[in-house]
Amino acid sequence: MTQxxxxxxxxxxxxxFAHVGAFLFGGxxxxxxxxxxxxxxxxxxxxxxxxxxYYAMAQLVPGVIxxxxxxxxxxxxxxxxxxxxxxxxxxxxxxFVILAYAVAVDRLAGMPFLERALAGLRPAVxxxxxxxxxxxxxxxxxxxLGLTVCLVTTAxxxxxxxxxxxxxxxxxxxxxxxxxxxxxxxxxxxxxxNSGGQP
Amino acid sequence: MNLLLKLASVFFKIGLLTVGGGLAMxxxxxxxMVGRGWLTNRQFLDIxxxxxxxxxxxxxxxxxxxxxxxxxTEYPGAVWLAVAGSVVATLAVCAPSLLCINLLGAFWMRNRxxxxxxxxxxxxxxxxxxxxxHAALLLGVNCLxxxxxxxxxxxSPDVRAGVLLVVAFLLTVLTRVSPVLVLLGGAIVGLxxx
Numbered sequence: 151m152t153q154x155x156x157x158x159x160x161x162x163x164x165x166x167f168a169h170v171g172a173f174l175f176g177g178x179x180x181x182x183x184x185x186x187x188x189x190x191x192x193x194x195x196x197x198x199x200x201x202x203x204y205y206a207m208a209q210l211v212p213g214v215i216x217x218x219x220x221x222x223x224x225x226x227x228x229x230x231x232x233x234x235x236x237x238x239x240x241x242x243x244x245x246f247v248i249l250a251y252a253v254a255v256d257r258l259a260g261m262p263f264l265e266r267a268l269a270g271l272r273p274a275v276x277x278x279x280x281x282x283x284x285x286x287x288x289x290x291x292x293x294x295l296g297l298t299v300c301l302v303t304t305a306x307x308x309x310x311x312x313x314x315x316x317x318x319x320x321x322x323x324x325x326x327x328x329x330x331x332x333x334x335x336x337x338x339x340x341x342x343x344n345s346g347g348q349p
Numbered sequence: 350m351n352l353l354l355k356l357a358s359v360f361f362k363i364g365l366l367t368v369g370g371g372l373a374m375x376x377x378x379x380x381x382m383v384g385r386g387w388l389t390n391r392q393f394l395d396i397x398x399x400x401x402x403x404x405x406x407x408x409x410x411x412x413x414x415x416x417x418x419x420x421x422t423e424y425p426g427a428v429w430l431a432v433a434g435s436v437v438a439t440l441a442v443c444a445p446s447l448l449c450i451n452l453l454g455a456f457w458m459r460n461r462x463x464x465x466x467x468x469x470x471x472x473x474x475x476x477x478x479x480x481x482x483h484a485a486l487l488l489g490v491n492c493l494x495x496x497x498x499x500x501x502x503x504x505s506p507d508v509r510a511g512v513l514l515v516v517a518f519l520l521t522v523l524t525r526v527s528p529v530l531v532l533l534g535g536a537i538v539g540l541x542x543x
Contacts, residue, residue: 174404213364213446214374214406221450230451237443244405245413245439251399252417252435253428263540270539271398272391273510274532276488277517278401279375283485284522286478296475303479307376314376314480315366321476325469332468 158195158227160235166193167220167239174216174244185219195227216240299324352423353437359385360412360441367408368473374408376480379487382411387419390491397488402532412438489514509542 170184189195196204201223208218217240224236258264290296299321306312359381367374375397382388388396400410416438421431460466490497492514493506513535520526 172404174406209368211446211449212366212368213443213449214367214408216406217409217443218446218450221447225450233447233450237447241405241409241439241443244403244409245435247403247405248399248410248413249417249432249435251403252414252421252431256418256421266543267536267539268395268398269510269543270513271532271536272394272492273513274517274535275394275398275401276485276492277514277519278521278528278531279397279481279485279488280514281518281521283478283482284518286481290475290478293475295471296478299472299475300479300482303476304482307480307483308486314380315362317476317480318366318368318377318473321472322469325472326465328472329465329468333464 158193158232160228160231162193163224163227163232163235164239164242166195167224167236168242169239170220171216171240172243174240185223189223196223352420353434356416356419356434356438357441360416360438361444363408363412364442365445376484378408378411379484382415387415390487394488394492398532398535401528402536408442409439412442513538 166188170188173184185201186198190198190201201219204219204222204226205215208215208222211218211222217237220236220240221233224232224234226232228235255264287300290300303317303321306317307314363374363378363381367377379390379393382393383390396411396414397407399414400407403410413435416435417431420434421428424430490501492510494500494504517531517535520531521528
């Protein structure tokens with residue numbers, strides 16, 4: 151019977167994504183090999199190329215990429231309930247781990263060994279974030295638009311204290327206006343072919 | 350129960366406004382948490398490090414932790430209420446995407462190469478880089494001085510933290526060492542030298 155691939159049970163969706171969630175370290179790209187192993191190879195719920203599509207789409211939808219990817223696959227399998235099952239699954243293990251930490255940190259507050267470990271952890275996190283920022287900046291500064299937008303954003307947030315949310319809404323507006331201007335200049339029919347393939 | 354509603358609305362907003370995932374969320378979550386006095390910059394750094402070393406996306410971890418903490422601080426002793434707080438915050442941060450995916454799933458699939466969306470994303474990607482730079486600078490300054498606003502001109506930075514920061518930066522930029530190892534290393538070195 152092909153019941154497994156045609157109409158997977160919600161419990162199966164939940165356990166599969168709970169498995170993915172339990173090993174999801176570092177988020178983002180780290181998720182792809184996990185999904186490939188569990189959802190593509192073991193369950194046969196979608197093809198490899200399809201998985202990449204969901205992953206790309208997950209970045210356009212608000213929210214966490216890993217959770218979005220899981221929900222998109224769940225949605226394809228069983229609609230709304232499939233998406234909800236996938237979401238609960240992927241969040242399950244991380245939830246209990248952090249809950250345990252939150253309970254423990256209350257009990258252990260002031261313990262010197264924890265304080266010392268955290269004192270070493272903080273600069274490690276900050277250094278890593280600076281490293282990621284540096285790598286992202288190197289990729290962004292390749293285009294003039296990218297460099298300008300990036301520097302203006304940093305200046306607005308750092309210098310003028312503008313909130314991140316406001317800056318993002320500003321960026322969306324700029325993107326829409328930019329599209330409108332280009333469309334106005336070029337005419338609408340050939341526009342889709344001309345700029346549709348940009349990365 | 351006002352507090353639970355507040356948690357739900359704040360994390361719903363975070364889930365709704367963070368496009369691009371992971372790193373893009375850090376500045377927004379930071380502003381919301383620190384701005385509301387729910388976490389200090391140091392606590393934010395701590396939970397960021399813990400989030401990297403434990404499974405799951407950072408903002409989901411953040412929601413779970415902050416939900417427990419905020420309710421637990423307000424109602425000390427009420428452990429189950431605090432657990433409810435973490436459940437509410439965790440579900441709230443995922444809820445916007447669940448709604449969007451159900452409403453827009455088919456639409457996104459058909460139109461993700463549309464020039465209008467492409468244009469929006471050519472602005473959003475470098476913008477996110479700018480936000481990450483800001484967040485990284487803020488975090489760096491905060492682990493070098495206990496009170497950066499008052500101390501950064503008058504007092505010298507914490508040298509041990511500075512060395513750790515530079516090492517972590519170089520490991521991230523120059524090698525492909527897993528972030529989990531970098532952070533675990535930081536915690537172990539911290540145990541030894543602080």
